[in-house]
Amino acid sequence: MRPKGTKGLRTPSSRSRQCVVESALLFTNRGLLRARDLIEGVPEQGVAFLQTDLDMLDGVATSDAVYHGSVASTLRLRLAFGYELEATPEHLVGILRDNTLIHVRMDEVQAEDRVLLRRGSSVWGKTEPGAFRCVRHPSASNLKIPSTLVLDELTAEACGLLVAEGTLTQRTVAFFSNTDEDNVEAIRQWVHSVGLSLERTACPLDYAIRSVILRQFLAWLGVDYVKAADKQIPAKIMLGGRELMRAFLRGFIEGDGHVDIQKGAIEVSSASERLLQEMQLALLGFGILSARRPKTVIGRDHIYWRLVIYDIEAYEKEVGFISARNQCRLHEALARNAKRKRNPNVDTVPINKYVRRLYEAARTQPSWNHREGRIFGSYVHGSHAPSRAALQRLLKRWEWDCPDECEAIQEFLSLPAAFLAVETIEEREARVVGVCVPEQHEFVVNGFASRTPPELTRNTGG
Known part of the structure; x- marks a missing residue:
């Protein structure tokens, strides 16, 4: 049986290899689905037209095709708290590196990177x-x-x-x-x-x-x-x-x-x-x-x-x-x-560069005192990443005196995402599925903010 919304099949190009494993989970308008559910009825090595709403970092994306891959070399990326994604080395994931949000290939993720994990979902299945x-x-x-x-x-x-x-x-x-x-x-x-x-x-x-x-x-x-x-x-x-x-x-x-x-x-x-x-x-x-x-x-x-x-x-x-x-x-x-101090390592946002900018601006203000410097503490002089709660306290204190510096920090806090440390990267093999999102080029899989190439549909023959 061909998936709903499927109109035809085409042969994938050799470049269409940014895939996830069949067991990966995606929030869609058809429910919380395994990737294998999207390729039902699609022959191996085949591409099918399939329109499905998918969750993305800041809204809803729409796929137009899926690719049923065979067994391929994969990497399993495991984060703090046990979140993990297994995908081909070419698959793109969102990370925070050197205080900058970028997308990199799975095989380019480094131990010191923080990976973006989507919090919340804009897409759910039927409720009637x-x-x-x-x-x-x-x-x-x-x-x-x-x-x-x-x-x-x-x-x-x-x-x-x-x-x-x-x-x-x-x-x-x-x-x-x-x-x-x-x-x-x-x-x-x-x-x-x-x-x-x-x-x-x-x-x-x-x-x-x-x-x-x-x-x-x-x-x-x-x-x-x-x-x-x-x-x-x-x-x-x-x-x-x-x-x-x-x-x-x-x-x-x-x-x-x-x-x-x-x-x-x-x-x-x-x-x-x-x-x-x-x-x-x-x-x-x-x-x-x-x-x-x-x-x-x-x-x-x-x-x-x-x-x-x-x-x-x-x-x-x-x-x-x-x-x-x-x-x-x-x-x-x-x-x-x-009534007590929370664990600062549960939800951190490693944007120390922006905290330092706020520190430099705040210390020129008339209301600055040495106690303020101790609050910034290791965020400025060390490598300790500030927690979300700590950043919110800093914004509340300095939003009127240092609006530009606070706005830059607020942009990160406004993202519906957690920034989790990399624990392990493991080489594996598994059956894979590719998803094409031609307009937004983004979707979320296993909670990971991912990108998809347009080549899956543009560079196919048939």
């Missing part, structure tokens, strides 16, 4: 519940599908709770285990909305949803019959819009998350690497930075994964919690954060 109404499974032709069995926010939130706290391997029943009555009530309301009941089991912490058709509906959504290590964000949630993803994240993090009041962060653990990769990028779509790292569990051979959300202010605003218990703990963590 009617677009995700359940289709009857052939083996269940004699079963009546309730008209209320649709993917809405209530269902998405329940899916999050079930993926986090459910046992989903059986085909006639789904089990849910949780001690918080608010979470149990959320599941109970959803189950009742489709005309079913939530049953207690012999274990006081376990509840059962016994319905073949409901379990098939969950499987249709993408809540598959898998164990913990193979869980992922349900496919229909990935195709859904902002509100459906928000509801799923709220449900999942409610179930598997923990508010650490002392650290001022939210921690999520999972046996599934893919699930936390997808969640990290979905959170980034809401502008929320998080750190993903492997962890070992005593007595377990399998590697587990931890996702830590430091920006709990943004999380409270964009996602939130279901239970009163976690809401209360989050408010305690926020209050504690407000």
Whole structure:
């Protein structure tokens, strides 16, 4: 089946090799898609016309073609906090080098560069519940599908709770285990909305949803019959819009998350690497930075994964919690954060040259004193990068006395981006996909601000 919007095929030129791996994720108007989803029906080494809205650093871009590549040499660029992109060496990514924003090839990225990571997304998939109404499974032709069995926010939130706290391997029943009555009530309301009941089991912490058709509906959504290590964000949630993803994240993090009041962060653990990769990028779509790292569990051979959300202010605003218990703990963590110095390395903007210019201008002002010099401190005399919060304080202090210097700094702060340090660059091989954006020449993949060449369509024959 050829992708929607496809009009024909052409042979790619030898220069059309700025590609990403098939598993890369992109925010599009069709949902949060893997790159392989864009080349469905396109033969290997073929190019297909395909119009799709894609997220870019400061708006929406529109692709007009995709290229289905074969196995190629790639580089995997891993950043601080666990964000990563694997692409061909020729692929262009945005970086901050020597206080200047530029695009360079993947094989030209240096260890001291800061890579631009897009925060937020201008493009999401469909949100209308009617677009995700359940289709009857052939083996269940004699079963009546309730008209209320649709993917809405209530269902998405329940899916999050079930993926986090459910046992989903059986085909006639789904089990849910949780001690918080608010979470149990959320599941109970959803189950009742489709005309079913939530049953207690012999274990006081376990509840059962016994319905073949409901379990098939969950499987249709993408809540598959898998164990913990193979869980992922349900496919229909990935195709859904902002509100459906928000509801799923709220449900999942409610179930598997923990508010650490002392650290001022939210921690999520999972046996599934893919699930936390997808969640990290979905959170980034809401502008929320998080750190993903492997962890070992005593007595377990399998590697587990931890996702830590430091920006709990943004999380409270964009996602939130279901239970009163976690809401209360989050408010305690926020209050504690407000009273203490934050970790300056979480969100830094390495534009020391512009800070030095502000320093030189500020020290000529009548209001300048030696205490002001200590505030600028290592930003001017050392290599320490200022945090976003520190720059905002400097702007608030000097915006009237030094407007030109402050304006230059404000331009960087206004970018919807984080500037993350490079951790590793690894040579690999993988199947690749190329995306052409002929007008804007920009798009975001795995959160990385990228550029695309016009040659993919201009220099093709057929």
